Amino acid sequence: MLIQRELDKDLVLFAAYCINGCKETLTLSTPLLSSTRSMSMSSNSRSSTSTSTTSSEAEETPQRSHRFELLKQVDYKMPCKSHRSLAVLSGHVGSVSSLALCGEFILSASQGKDIIVWQQPDLRMFTKFGHGDGSVKAVVTVGNKVFTAHQDSRIRVWKVSRSSENVFRLVDTLPTTKDYLGKFMKQSNYVQTRRHHKRLWIEHADSISCLTVYNGLIYSGSWDKTLKVWRVADLKCLESIKAHDDAVNGLVASKGIVYSASADGKIKAWGKELGKSHCHSLKGILEGHKDVSLNSVVVSDDGKWVYGGGSDGFVMGWEGNVEIVRWKLACETKAHEMAVLCVCLVGEFLCSGSADKSIGIWKREAFGKLCRVGAITGHEGPVKCLQASPNAVGGGFLLYSGSLDKSLRVWWVSKQSSTSDSEEKSIISC
Numbered sequence: 126m127l128i129q130r131e132l133d134k135d136l137v138l139f140a141a142y143c144i145n146g147c148k149e150t151l152t153l154s155t156p157l158l159s160s161t162r163s164m165s166m167s168s169n170s171r172s173s174t175s176t177s178t179t180s181s182e183a184e185e186t187p188q189r190s191h192r193f194e195l196l197k198q199v200d201y202k203m204p205c206k207s208h209r210s211l212a213v214l215s216g217h218v219g220s221v222s223s224l225a226l227c228g229e230f231i232l233s234a235s236q237g238k239d240i241i242v243w244q245q246p247d248l249r250m251f252t253k254f255g256h257g258d259g260s261v262k263a264v265v266t267v268g269n270k271v272f273t274a275h276q277d278s279r280i281r282v283w284k285v286s287r288s289s290e291n292v293f294r295l296v297d298t299l300p301t302t303k304d305y306l307g308k309f310m311k312q313s314n315y316v317q318t319r320r321h322h323k324r325l326w327i328e329h330a331d332s333i334s335c336l337t338v339y340n341g342l343i344y345s346g347s348w349d350k351t352l353k354v355w356r357v358a359d360l361k362c363l364e365s366i367k368a369h370d371d372a373v374n375g376l377v378a379s380k381g382i383v384y385s386a387s388a389d390g391k392i393k394a395w396g397k398e399l400g401k402s403h404c405h406s407l408k409g410i411l412e413g414h415k416d417v418s419l420n421s422v423v424v425s426d427d428g429k430w431v432y433g434g435g436s437d438g439f440v441m442g443w444e445g446n447v448e449i450v451r452w453k454l455a456c457e458t459k460a461h462e463m464a465v466l467c468v469c470l471v472g473e474f475l476c477s478g479s480a481d482k483s484i485g486i487w488k489r490e491a492f493g494k495l496c497r498v499g500a501i502t503g504h505e506g507p508v509k510c511l512q513a514s515p516n517a518v519g520g521g522f523l524l525y526s527g528s529l530d531k532s533l534r535v536w537w538v539s540k541q542s543s544t545s546d547s548e549e550k551s552i553i554s555c
Contacts, residue, residue: 206539207486207499207538207541208486208501208521208536208539209536209537210503210534211535212534212535213503213533213534214248214250214532214533214534214535215531215532216250216253217233217235217237217239217531217532218237218239218531219235219236219239219260219531220235220236220237220509220528220530221233221234221235221527221531221533222234222235222236222261222262222263222509222510222527223261223262223527224510224512224525224527224533225266225512226514227266229244229245229246230242230243230251231533232264233527233533234262235260235261235531236261236262236276237260237531238255239253239255240253240254240255240261240273240293241533242293243533248535251291252292254292254293255273255283255293259276259277259279260277261273261274261276262274262276262332263333263334263335265336265337265343267343268357269284269285270282270284270296271283271284271293272336272338274334274335274336274345275332275333276333277332278329278330278333278347279298279299279329279333280298280333280345280355281297281299282296282299283295283296284296297360299355299360300325300327300362301361304327305325305327308327314326314327327365329351330347330349331349331372332348333345333346333347333348334346334347334372334374334375335373335374336376337378337383338357338378339379341356341357341358342354342355342357342363342403343355343356343357344376344383346368346373346375346376346385347372348372348373349372350368350369350371350373351365351366351367351368351373352368352373352383352385352395353365353366354366354403354405363403364403364404368387369385369387369388369393370387370389371418372388373386374388374418374419374420374421375420375421375433379424379425379428380427381396382408382450383405384422384424384431385422386419386433389418390413390414390415390416390435391413392410392411392413392419392422392433393409393410394408394409394410394450394452395408396450408450409450411431411452411454412454413435413441414439414441417436417437417439418436419433419434419435419436420433420434420435420436420464420466420467421465421467421468422434423468423469423470423475425470428445429446430442430443430455430493431452432456432475434460434465434466434467434468436464436465438459438460438461438465438479438481439458439459440456440458440465440468440477440485440487441454441458442454442457442493442495443493444492444493455492455493456492456493456494456495458487460477460479460487461477461479461480462479462481463480463481464479465477465478465479466478466479466507466508466509466510467509468511469524471514471515472515472522472540473488473489474486474488474489475488475489475495476511476513476524476538477511478507478510478526479507479508481507482502482504482506482507483500483501483502483504483508484500484501484502484508484524485501486498486501486538499538501524501536501538504526504528504532505528505532506528506530507529508526508527508528509527509528509529510526510527511524511525512524512525513525513538517540518537519537520541521538521539521541522540523536523538524536524537524538
């Protein structure tokens with residue numbers, strides 16, 4: 126398949142330099158290929174020099190690129206703009222539904238049933254897998270495994286092949302066969318999912334919409350209104366929670382609390398019960414606007430601030446106190462004219478993706494307030510997912526956006542707080 130890429134060459138060179146500058150850190154934090162890279166490193170040590178984007182290049186296994194090393198001797202300065210487009214990556218047959226960052230790799234999943242692994246810094250396709258296994262709704266990585274959530278109510282587990290580092294093979298499906306065999310004979314393990322229909326409690330009854338990983342556990346949220354807890358070590362389902370009155374749309378975990386955002390207009394906070402290692406109980410409810418679906422949720426690194434994106438175009442923020450398990454509404458910001466579909470946090474910046482095809486860039490101010498510092502346009506469809514790199518790049522950060530237009534776009538976003546007079550007029554008071 127032909128991979129189309131539109132690149133701002135100067136900015137890609139600069140981003141590549143910044144990424145290569147911290148390559149040792151990135152490699153150490155990339156466990157996906159650890160089982161095979163050591164065996165193949167000697168045969169793959171040659172550097173890649175071609176910048177062609179033909180289909181033949183996309184199909185071969187890309188080698189680690191070193192062609193930007195000369196930039197280390199150049200004092201390169203990023204153009205003074207709030208953001209710049211670096212690349213447009215096309216290769217999916219369906220809408221891009223989820224993104225995950227794993228060291229030097231970007232994973233993008235689509236509703237066309239495929240997952241693509243892109244390699245930085247040259248942003249070329251490393252491999253593609255998952256064909257025909259159901260529309261992919263969410264993707265996360267844990268160690269050397271990739272977990273994908275699907276519309277067919279299954280979670281699939283993938284692992285890098287021992288024989289080839291750019292081949293991912295399916296190693297299991299959740300619930301596992303072992304889990305099924307241990308529970309299907311007992312009637313008390315069945316729950317009613319709809320009229321005249323029952324399932325094992327370890328099964329989701331509808332599309333799995335979101336995944337998050339925390340402290341050795343995987344949490345899955347579904348349109349069946351439940352939240353399920355899985356152990357990474359043996360892939361066993363430990364718990365099923367009737368979490369909401371409508372579909373679960375987003376999950377995030379921090380500081381011992383798991384937050385679930387739902388179409389019922391609430392974000393619920395879940396924590397482990399004292400003395401019970403795997404049993405969760407409701408710790409609090411963060412109320413949104415009435416009759417408004419909450420589509421996504423993020424939490425700050427310190428666990429103090431929780432933000433949710435709503436179908437009415439608002440981003441709402443709550444201040445929390447994890448020690449006394451309490452949250453209060455601190456911010457209501459009209460971020461977009463249409464629904465907010467996704468949000469992500471990177472340091473003091475929040476990014477919001479919307480059905481209006483735009484991305485809002487917001488700076489977190491005192492008391493959790495949000496002030497707009499930029500808006501990004503370019504996608505031809507609603508922005509469904511966002512991920513931001515924590516690594517600093519030329520006074521800014523890299524932002525990745527996936528859209529219903531089937532493309533993945535890469536942006537450089539400035540962290541400079543200074544704005545021009547015209548920009549100051551567009552700042553939203555929260």
